[in-house]
Amino acid sequence: MPVTYKYVAVNLQKQKFKGKYIAEDEKDLAVQLAKQNLYLVSATEYKGGTPSAFFTLGTGKVELRELTTFCRQFAIMINSGIQALDCIDVLKNQSYSSYFKAILRIIADDVRAGDMLSAALEKHKKVFPDFFVSMVHVGEVSGKLEMVFLSLADYYESDAATRRKAKSAMAYPMMLAGMTVGIAVLMLAFVVPRFKDVLAELDVEITGFTKAIYGISDFIVSYWRVMALLIIALGLLLFVFLRTSTGKKAFDVFKIRCPLLGKVMTELITARFARSFSILLSSGMDLASALDSVARILGNSYVESKFRAASDEVRRGVTITDAFVKYNIFPDMMLQMLAVGEKTNSLDEVLSRSCTFFDEQVESTLSSLTAKIQPAMLIIMGLVVGTLFIAVYAPMLSIMNGLAV
Numbered sequence: 001m002p003v004t005y006k007y008v009a010v011n012l013q014k015q016k017f018k019g020k021y022i023a024e025d026e027k028d029l030a031v032q033l034a035k036q037n038l039y040l041v042s043a044t045e046y047k048g049g050t051p052s053a054f055f056t057l058g059t060g061k062v063e064l065r066e067l068t069t070f071c072r073q074f075a076i077m078i079n080s081g082i083q084a085l086d087c088i089d090v091l092k093n094q095s096y097s098s099y100f101k102a103i104l105r106i107i108a109d110d111v112r113a114g115d116m117l118s119a120a121l122e123k124h125k126k127v128f129p130d131f132f133v134s135m136v137h138v139g140e141v142s143g144k145l146e147m148v149f150l151s152l153a154d155y156y157e158s159d160a161a162t163r164r165k166a167k168s169a170m171a172y173p174m175m176l177a178g179m180t181v182g183i184a185v186l187m188l189a190f191v192v193p194r195f196k197d198v199l200a201e202l203d204v205e206i207t208g209f210t211k212a213i214y215g216i217s218d219f220i221v222s223y224w225r226v227m228a229l230l231i232i233a234l235g236l237l238l239f240v241f242l243r244t245s246t247g248k249k250a251f252d253v254f255k256i257r258c259p260l261l262g263k264v265m266t267e268l269i270t271a272r273f274a275r276s277f278s279i280l281l282s283s284g285m286d287l288a289s290a291l292d293s294v295a296r297i298l299g300n301s302y303v304e305s306k307f308r309a310a311s312d313e314v315r316r317g318v319t320i321t322d323a324f325v326k327y328n329i330f331p332d333m334m335l336q337m338l339a340v341g342e343k344t345n346s347l348d349e350v351l352s353r354s355c356t357f358f359d360e361q362v363e364s365t366l367s368s369l370t371a372k373i374q375p376a377m378l379i380i381m382g383l384v385v386g387t388l389f390i391a392v393y394a395p396m397l398s399i400m401n402g403l404a405v
Contacts, residue, residue, distance in 0.1 A: 005029050005045060009038040016041075019113070062100045062127045068156040070096070075149035084145065085111045103127055116140055131276060134293040135283060142284040151279045158275060158355070162268060162362055169366040176377035180384055187388045189224065192217035195392050206395060213391035245301075252302040260369060267365045269298050270330050271358040274337075274351045281348035288315055303329060320347075334358070 007029060009017050017038060023029035030040040070091060077087040088111060092104035103124055110120035118137035121128040132152065139148030196214050199206065206214060220227070241247035255265045276297055280290035291311040298304050306327045313323035321339040324330055330338075337354050341347035 005043045007033065007043040008041045009033050010041055011038055019109075062097070062103070064156055064160045066096050066100055067127075067132075068153050068160070070100075071149045071153035071156065075146050075153065078146040078149065084117050088117075100127070117145075129297060131293050131297045134285065134289070135280065138280070138283045138285045144283060148283055151283065155275055155279055158359065159272060162271060162359060165363055165366055166264065166268065169370045173370065173373040173377050176374070176381060180377070180381040183381070184384050184388065185220070187385075187392070188213075188217045188220050192388070192392055193221055195396070199395050210391045210394050213388065249301045252300045256300065256302055260373070264362070264365050264369055265300065266331060267358070267362045269300060269303055270334050271355070271362050272298065273330070274334065274358050275355045278348045278351035278355065282352065287320075333361075 005023060005026070007019060009019075011017070023032055026040070026043050029043055033040050073091060073094070074087050077090065078084065082090075085108065088104055088108040092101055092108055096104070107117075107120045107124070110123070111117055116137075118133050118140055121136055122133045135148050135152055136145070139145035192214060196206075196217070242251055256262050258265075273294060277290060277294050280293055281287070285293070288311070291307075291314065295304050295307050295311065298307060306329050310320075310323040310327045310329060313326065314320055318326075319342055321335055321342060324338065325335055337350055338347070341350035344350070
């Protein structure tokens with residue numbers, strides 16, 4: 001089996017050369033180098049791998065924006081007739097992060113040593129997901145590398161835009177929720193105790209609902225350190241739990257089944273499936289492989305498990321539509337699109353044309369959710385503040401009424 005070696009060699013003038021080369025063994029490596037008038041000095045097997053972010057002063061992640069720019073620039077250069085290796089050599093010196101540049105340098109060395117581009121990318125799974133590598137492999141085999149990279153750029157741009165819309169739509173409700181909690185804590189910790197002290201000096205009897213609010217305030221003031229430690233501990237436990245496979249799956253199930261969030265998540269997954277599946281099919285990938293690649297990028301382990309079960313049904317001869325209906329993965333509109341695509345034998349074209357529709361569905365669902373949540377949060381905020389205000393000022397109002405009499 002061919003192995004990639006890192007070698008040191010010299011020529012007749014005793015000049016030293018370093019590089020990588022794929023050979024059967026060290027003897028074969030020496031023979032191949034001798035054909036280039038180089039004489040092997042030493043060789044070690046090269047394992048490859050992603051560089052450490054620490055030594056590149058990076059974060060260990062490549063931003064989606066960088067990946068999109070890389071895809072578009074690579075496609076333009078390939079279209080201009082530049083070889084893949086030369087494209088990488090040029091792009092590794094562009095204005096990317098130091099971490100991404102380090103990865104591109106390794107990829108360039110691997111391709112120069114004889115690896116296919118997809119094989120070189122596959123060694124860096126933290127940066128290039130399976131979907132990306134599968135697409136590049138299809139492009140290399142079919143000779144449509146330019147189209148594949150343009151499709152990848154479009155896909156990542158659209159996916160990033162959808163994520164931004166989702167975050168933007170949820171930002172205001174989350175801010176309102178935070179303000180509600182903050183106002184309640186401030187009133188209970190600082191405002192209520194002052195009024196309590198004033199009423200104590202006036203020798204006013206505190207009863208009913210006001211007494212309960214004052215009791216909560218006393219508890220917060222007395223045990224705020226313990227409460228803060230408990231909140232931090234629970235937060236850490238929740239963080240650790242969500243990092244486990246069980247925790248991730250439980251959270252993914254919650255996101256799908258949550259009454260308000262579930263529809264948004266389903267629409268997001270549907271839009272991602274439509275775009276990625278159509279790209280894979282139009283690039284020439286077979287149906288089974290396309291289903292495997294799409295399963296990895298759905299972004300929800302619960303949906304992914306159902307998707308893989310449906311894919312197994314398809315391999316056994318069941319139509320895609322019937323398989324997805326059985327496992328209730330996508331909304332009715334997607335199922336109708338799949339049925340039309342299968343009947344007309346144009347699944348990739350139908351899904352490609354429907355991508356815009358599903359993107360609009362995501363935006364519409366987000367707008368509808370925001371329109372429902374914002375008034376609800378404002379009402380909750382008003383109730384919390386109003387309740388605390390009444391509890392605090394009720395005794396004062398009773399005193400004032402007594403003085404008026």
